Amino acid sequence: MTDQITAQVPPLATFLRPVLPPAALHGLPGEVAVAMAEATGADPAAVLMSFLALAGNAAGAQPHAWFGGAQHPSRLFVVLVGDAATGRKGTAFGAVERLFTEADPDWAESRILYGLQSAEAMIDRVADGRATGDSRLMVVETEFGRLIETMARTGTLSAQLRNAWDGRVLQRIRISGTQQASHAHVSLLAMITPEELLRHHRRLAQAGGLESRILYAYTAPAAEVSPFAGEAGKAGHLAGRVREVLEASRDAVMAQTDPISRHLFMIRGIQPDVALPVAAEVADGWRVLVKDRLPRPGQGLAALHARAESQVIRLASAYAVADVAPRITAEHVEAGLAAWSYCARSAEVVFSVPVGALPPDADPRHAARIVRRLHERWPDWVSRDEIGSDVLHGNVSAAAIGAVLKDLAGRGLVEHRLVPTEGRPREEYRLGPPQLPLFP
Numbered sequence: 001m002t003d004q005i006t007a008q009v010p011p012l013a014t015f016l017r018p019v020l021p022p023a024a025l026h027g028l029p030g031e032v033a034v035a036m037a038e039a040t041g042a043d044p045a046a047v048l049m050s051f052l053a054l055a056g057n058a059a060g061a062q063p064h065a066w067f068g069g070a071q072h073p074s075r076l077f078v079v080l081v082g083d084a085a086t087g088r089k090g091t092a093f094g095a096v097e098r099l100f101t102e103a104d105p106d107w108a109e110s111r112i113l114y115g116l117q118s119a120e121a122m123i124d125r126v127a128d129g130r131a132t133g134d135s136r137l138m139v140v141e142t143e144f145g146r147l148i149e150t151m152a153r154t155g156t157l158s159a160q161l162r163n164a165w166d167g168r169v170l171q172r173i174r175i176s177g178t179q180q181a182s183h184a185h186v187s188l189l190a191m192i193t194p195e196e197l198l199r200h201h202r203r204l205a206q207a208g209g210l211e212s213r214i215l216y217a218y219t220a221p222a223a224e225v226s227p228f229a230g231e232a233g234k235a236g237h238l239a240g241r242v243r244e245v246l247e248a249s250r251d252a253v254m255a256q257t258d259p260i261s262r263h264l265f266m267i268r269g270i271q272p273d274v275a276l277p278v279a280a281e282v283a284d285g286w287r288v289l290v291k292d293r294l295p296r297p298g299q300g301l302a303a304l305h306a307r308a309e310s311q312v313i314r315l316a317s318a319y320a321v322a323d324v325a326p327r328i329t330a331e332h333v334e335a336g337l338a339a340w341s342y343c344a345r346s347a348e349v350v351f352s353v354p355v356g357a358l359p360p361d362a363d364p365r366h367a368a369r370i371v372r373r374l375h376e377r378w379p380d381w382v383s384r385d386e387i388g389s390d391v392l393h394g395n396v397s398a399a400a401i402g403a404v405l406k407d408l409a410g411r412g413l414v415e416h417r418l419v420p421t422e423g424r425p426r427e428e429y430r431l432g433p434p435q436l437p438l439f440p
Helices: 002-008 012-016 027-040 044-058 089-103 105-110 119-126 144-153 155-166 194-205 232-255 259-268 280-284 308-322 330-352 364-377 384-391 398-410
Strands: 065-067 070-072 077-081 112-114 136-141 170-174 177-181 185-192 214-218 414-419 426-431
Touching: 012 364, 027 044, 027 089, 027 232, 027 308, 027 330, 044 077, 044 089, 044 136, 044 185, 044 214, 044 232, 044 308, 044 330, 065 308, 070 308, 077 089, 077 194, 089 105, 089 185, 089 232, 105 112, 112 119, 119 136, 119 155, 119 170, 119 177, 119 185, 136 144, 144 155, 144 185, 144 194, 155 170, 155 185, 185 194, 194 330, 214 330, 232 308, 280 330, 308 330, 364 384, 364 398, 364 414, 364 426, 384 398, 384 426, 398 414
Parallel strands: 077 185, 077 214, 112 136, 136 185
Antiparallel strands: 065 070, 170 177, 414 426
């Protein structure tokens, strides 16, 4: 009987998963996220972020939004973080990849790079003077830990990835001369487990600011689906929508480009300078719309929030492109803020729950043991006495245990109740309700 109950307990990732704000499911990205999640059982947040990353690259560096004195196209660095067995990170990406393979086969065949070996390999694919004249490159790394190790061995790769996100010129020195990419549009979609990310985080944090350019998306299984279930019907319809979006985006850029710039773009791949306007309601109300509503970073996680506003405008650009909109509106900004907020909370989960940065008096190792025990016993409650004596073996002070439980409860990860007894009420805890990835 116990085995049957245990088998029905949702994976731990489902309890820890942040809530995806409904505003993030705006427009075509939201339709793709829900439809592909239902068809494949992947987390809709993972599908959503995969779609935004691929769409932003396929649409190109133009048009872009001007923000903070810099150009911000919908160029994203996304890392899907989920368990190896149940996270379905590859399932989410595979569903989106099939859409783009049908919608834009040329881009899918020639502009996706599976696995990045070096900065030189990246620059070579987008260098000036190449016959294709195409500066787009979608890097897909299914083993993000391997990429972090490569960056640790060679300092040039992390620096060039930072430059790529920023839109700077990429350069490599060769015997025959300097090779450069003046208009590179490089996006990243990577996958890793929480344990691997935590193990490699120190190296990533030393990559000179790269981590602040990354959007982490925590993924959990959406639902069990038949292994024989297909997605052909939905994929065909959505692929047609994606094709229309990409064609409309390119037509809009060409329509705003003078004949000489158009010729240089078609022949030599030199990107025209076409801005995606920001609606007055966005420009005038940015503080109220975004800045005052940004989630505050947790203890020790400020670096992950350093480029929050830039990330929001890039995400808003992606939603605007998917809407075939002539400008970025408050609705696109709302969607971008919702998607970024989910990624911010994902980082909180990954780096704070198992072994990340909790307040100094809340030991993350103790939090990890408590969360695991509560998951094992869910939906039953676990007493404070059992946590102290059995889980932590009586080696932790009452104050330290209280600090951990208070932090977990404050972030909504555990529930707390007092049970009347003949003497002092008994304190009990259990994991909060599992977060359902799909929404009505």
